[in-house]
Amino acid sequence: MSSFPWLTVTAALPAVGAIVTAALPAATNSRSRDRNKVVPLVFSVATLAIASIVTARFVPGGARFQMTENHSWISQFGISYSLGVDGIAVVLVLLTAVLVPFVMLASWHEADPITDDSGTFERNRRTQGFFALILAVEAMVVLSFEATDVFLFYVFFEAMLIPMYFLIGGFGDRTAGEDAKQRSYAAVKFLLYNLLGGLVMLAAVVGLYTITHTFDLVAITDALQNGTLHFSPVAENALFLGFMFAFAVKAPLWPLHTWLPNAMGEATPGVAVLITAVVDKVGTFAMLRFCLQLFPQASKTFAPTILVLAVISIIYGALLAVGQKDIKRLVAYASISHFGFIILGIFALTSQGQSGATLYMVNHGVSTAAWLLVAGFLMSRRGSRLISDYGGVQKVAPVLAGTFLVGGLAILSLPGLGPFVSEFLVLVGTFERYPALGIVATAGIVLAALYVLVLYQRTMTGPVKPGNEKVADLKARELVVVAPLIAMLLVLGIYPKPIADIVNPSVNTTLSQVGRTDPAPHVNVAITNTAGSTNSGGGQ
Structure with a gap:
């Protein structure tokens, strides 16, 4: 177990940044808007610095999970705050930390007020809200890559949907009228598809606990390896399909893909990058970590x-x-x-x-x-x-x-x-x-x-x-x-x-x-x- 909580800090920095950014005073002019953008950018760069340190500290070929942290959370149900990264997780944490600052820089004016030709506001959006939501997504994605407790992973796997919903529906490309309806439709479709996948996964998570009496990924996989835990074929197939369904929606895999063109089409380019280059990677990563290993x-x-x-x-x-x-x-x-x-x-x-x-x-x-x-x-x-x-x-x-x-x-x-x-x-x-x-x-x-x-x-x-x-x-x-x-x-x-x-x-x-x-x-x-x-x- 690591003496310094590197993995917690990697996720905590964007989470704290999201809170600080959201608490900034509302922008009244271009100068105050720029100030509200610099603060989250600094937090994202600091997150990149910590993620780089985590990657440098990782020892290829060393322990299976490194820089681990383990703290009891809900002891009655065996739920713990357990983090650890293997080689696959550490490169995806670094990828996330690398891309978010570029998304912010590219999105510098995407949350500015929208006016028509006469100078009348069509959409007056809170600049700091847009960037706070991006940081919130980053924190939840990073924790999803780091979690070695199945329940903890599930919490952040689902929680990231909320800020993504507001980024698509509240800050999308469209402005008013029928166009705004398309934006709202895309956001709701994104949320419902992924919530359905998460609901099926939740049933599988509960089923996994009733058989193993733990959510500890390492304990379950070790028991499978040494022969002290056996699933019946019917139970294993059902649990696998429950997890796989949720990850196939997130990934997305045909025929569960239909939310993605709508969401990316209606999101701003920076948010579209966040969807496909960051958030969707959680689905394919989880196939490797949970479907195959459990x-x-x-x-x-x-x-x-x-x-x-x-x-x-x-x-x-x-x-x-x-x-x-x-x-x-x-x-x-x-x-x-x-x-x-x-x-x-x-x-x-x-x-x-x-x-x-x-x-x-x-x-x-x-x-x-x-x-x-x-x-x-x-x-x-x-x-x-x-x-x-x-x-x-x-x-x-x-x-x-x-x-x-x-x-x-x-x-x-x-x-x-x-x-x-x-x-x-x-x-x-x-x-x-x-x-x-x-x-x-x-x-x-x-x-x-x-x-x-x-x-x-x-x-x-x-x-x-x-x-x-x-x-x-x-x-x-x-x-x-x-x-x-x-x-x-x-x-x-x-x-x-x-x-x-x-x-x-x-x-x-x-x-x-x-x-x-x-x-x-x-x-x-x-x-x-x-x-x-x-x-x-x-x-x-």
Whole structure:
């Protein structure tokens, strides 16, 4: 157990920041609004500093969970405040801490009052409320990654829905009338879908406790490993499906995905990044930590079905992205396709697949943030989300167009950029055990190239369309957001070893708990001996 509560501090900083930000006096002018933005930004940067220390202190190949904290909470029911990070959790905590400051900088004016042409207020929003909600989401996501008590995880898994609901419904892109109804509809749909998933999970959590009499993840998994705890097949399958349903909604996995295009379409670009690059990662992370480790036999039983759904997500999401007219909805369907790849890697149950899936979570977070935030800068200048309203932007804003292209190339997994390594590992790991599904999934790469390059061609190339003549290039604040994200994509594409070294021991531990090993390669080699005869050698 760590002597200093590093993990608690990592989550407490954004939580305290949210309270302090919400308590700031209401802004009356642009100067006071900027003051109300600087305070949460400072808290997010401080959180990044602590998360970096946590990552530096983590010892790859060391104890399964490190920097652990354990305090009794509701002792009558065996509920404890238990935290700990493995290699998978620590990189996702760092990813969250890295992205939130960029989301805040990119969203600098997204909570400013909205006025019409006459200067009349259409929406007068509390600036500090917007940034306080972002910090609240960060705190709950970080605690979800750190929790090693199943009930504690459930609390924050559900609690993060409330600030996200207000970020979508209260601070979305739309302003008034029918548009506001669309924003409210998206927020309610997001909340109801995820609450339904959480309700099913709650029943499974209660069922787990009635069998094990504890919520301690480590105690349960250790008992499963040493044979002192056994689930009946029926009970294990039912509990697995209860957990998996909630995580598949959050992820999201087809056919439980329909809330995501609405939510991302109606949210501001920064909040859309928060949804898909941060919050949704809790779903795929939880599949690795809870579904596979608590229910190893059920995971193997349902893996083929889940893999089929993942492949459908890959192809379905990519096909719908190709046909979108709205930029943000295109990114949403692209994310559904990418989450299909992540889930494919998880349930292929190979070391390459799961390492690739974890790397994919990181790379998808960075690449989606880069692509969508640049798209947000473009949409804020033009005042439209429709692809048809753009054209020739590279002639008037070459830096904006160039960074948009790099973000898009990362999305389609161009070699040399981060997502390529992770997507390659996922496909290799899947092909080892399910070659047919691996082959079908590769179609998602072709479709990704189609929707990314067609979007770039329609928005950035050709003659300048009317209305785009005065589109300004990226400003200093916007370059501060985009440049580090692109640099990270390059580093992750060229040298992913530091993250892979942290992740791989945890992946191997997960596979051993599921009782899976990588399929042995079968190699036929023709060997010519000195006498000139040929021997065929085979290996398993």
